[in-house]
Amino acid sequence: MDGAWRVAYRRPRRAKRSCHVPYFVHADSPGAEVAAVKTCWNCDNSVPETYRYCLACGADVDAGPDRGEASDKMVGAVIVGKYKLLAVIGSGAMGTIYRAEQLNLAKTIVIKLLHAHLLTDQELVQRFQREAKAASRLDHPNCIQIIDFGQTEQGALFIAMEYVPGDDLATILEREHPIDLRRLIHVMKQVCEALDEAHANGVLHRDLKPENIMVYDHRTERDRVKVVDFGIAKLDENNPNSSRSFRTRTGIVCGTPEYMSPEQARGKTLDARSDIYALGVALYHLVTDNLPFDAPSPIEIVTKHLVEDPVPPRKLRQDLPAAFDRLILSMMAKDRCKRPTSVMDVRAELDRIDRELAYERHAQVAQPRDPDATIIDVTQGEAFRRAVAAVDNNSRRTSRTDQAPKERAVATSAPRVKAADGGSGLVRKPRRQAPKTPAPQQYDPQAQATIDASKRSTAEVGGRAKRPKRGSRAALWIVTTVLAAAAVGVGTWAIISATGG
Structure with missing residues (x-):
């Protein structure tokens, strides 16, 4: 990395699951060397006046334990005459996020306001504007939709975007680990589709992590995904439809260290495979509930991304299919040439793994x-x-071998x-039991007489059934009469012929 750089980094107390918010400042940037400091309320360390987060513990120095939404002067305010700020949702490195109401439509939205102390930093102002421009290019169900962008009466920059009434993947991981693999695949396939839309429009996310993947239930679909926070997304201004030419400014490193690709840490030219690396780290984290690389400081974490290999996730989660394990490790390859070339390749492999899991579960249920x-x-x-x-092979071999009756009896009784x-x-089928022979009953004269009478009645009915019907007897008499008449006629003719002769 060219030049010295400092890190103002919000380090979470629970590194595995809490939000990781990056904020990297170049040493040569205006205002970097300041004498004024303030004291962190959490650890009492000194923090430069221009920094919002403590360098030692990562606490929000400006908020403090007794400040925040209750003391936020913007809550209840109406900006640009049409957006009323209702409550603080969260706060990031660049701005505060509010739940708001679009007054003319009575619609719940989200407003992101750039921190006032950052308005003098042109680099961060441009980054904030770039977020609005990057997200507005994307028209996809799995990408956050931008409603408006502008400046308040006080000069603060804001972005208005759709409100997603769900939880991010980091919250779901903390609440529901281990996440079902088929559910996780369903979510990640949607993330791949959102990233594919971004890459096709010349946008790299560069800060993909579970905290930036929102999951909510739609009326027609469970676990629908929205990819949010394109705050450090990079655009190729010369070719807006290209996803092959992205570059960071020399000496500036942007991103979250836990999910940062090696080439991103080095400040090199980026392409879609950098987002694939971050997606692989996120998958690793969501599957195992462990980060592949963790350390006390951001510099150590980035160094591990550069030189260390992760522990295979299958060693941390035994039921993980081998194909899933191979996919995650290929996405996290140090050499980006060894990673999948596009997020749609990742999606296709996830789809194949999902079909295998569905087949296995169907076979289990069908037993x-x-x-x-x-x-x-x-x-x-x-x-x-x-x-x-x-065992299946042994069963087939056994079926071809003649078994003794005793052996078959043993096998069927298993x-x-x-x-x-x-x-x-x-x-194995249980042995069939022979039907039980009913016990002999004592002789009962009355019952026997009833049985004999029933037999005689049946015989009489059968005898009557065998007699010829009345219609059959009439036909027999007619045939006999006709034959007799014919015989008489023939005899008479013979006599007359003889007399005449």
Whole structure:
């Protein structure tokens, strides 16, 4: 990295799950050398007057434990005559985020105001404007929509954007870990589609992390995604439809250290594969609930991204499919030439893994269940699949071999088994039991007389059924009469012929 640089970094107390907010300032930037300092309310360390976050503990020095929404003078204010600020949602390195109301439509929106003490820094003002321009280029259901951009009566810059009534992935991870893999894949496929839209329009996010991925339930779909916070997105002004030419300013490093690609840390030319690296780190974090690289300071974290290899996520989560493990590690390759070339390649691989997981779960559910079966705890994953295949092969070999009656009896009497999850396992049919012979009953004369009478009645009915019907007898008499008449006629003709002769 060219030139010396300082870091004003909001270091979370719980590094794994809390929000990571970056704020990097070049040593040669105007106002970097200041004598005025203030004291952090959390650790009592001295902080430069122009810094909002403590360099030692990462606390918000300007807010403090007894300040914030209650003392925010902007809450309740109406800006540019049409947006009323209702409540503070959060605060980042560049601005404060408010839940607001668009008065003419009575619609809930979000307003992001640039911090007043940053208005004199032209680099940060341009970055704030770039966020509005970058996000406004994107027209996709999974990208945050920009409503308005402008300046308040007091000169503060603001961005008005749609309100997403959900939680970010960092909050979901803290509340629901471990996240179901198929649910996580569903979310990440949408993130890939949002990034693909950004890259196709010449926009790199450069700060992708779980905190910037919002998840909410739509009327027609669960876990719909919005990718937010393009605050340090980079545009290629000369070619707005190109995603191949992005460059940071020399000596300036932007991003969150925990999710920063090696080339981004070095200040090199970036492309879509830098966002793919950050997406791989986010996947690692969401799958394992651990960051691949963590350290007490941002410099140490960035150094680990440059020189260390991550622990394979499958060692931290045993049920993770091998294909998922390989995908995450390929996305986090130090050499970007070894990463997937586009986010849609990542999406295609996630889709393939999802189909395999769906097939496995369907096979587990399709297994017959017996309430009397013996439940055996079976470990899921590759070892279980290999064991099932081995037993299946043994079963086929056994079926081709003649078994002795005793062996077959033993085999058929084996108990049924199934997996602890109620789905997988091998099932053998229980031995059929011979029907029980009813016990002999004592002779009852009255019952026997009833049975005999029933038999005689049945015989009489059967006998009557065998007699010819009345219609059949009439036909027989007619045929007999006709034959007799014919015989008489023939005899008479013979006599007459003889007499005449």
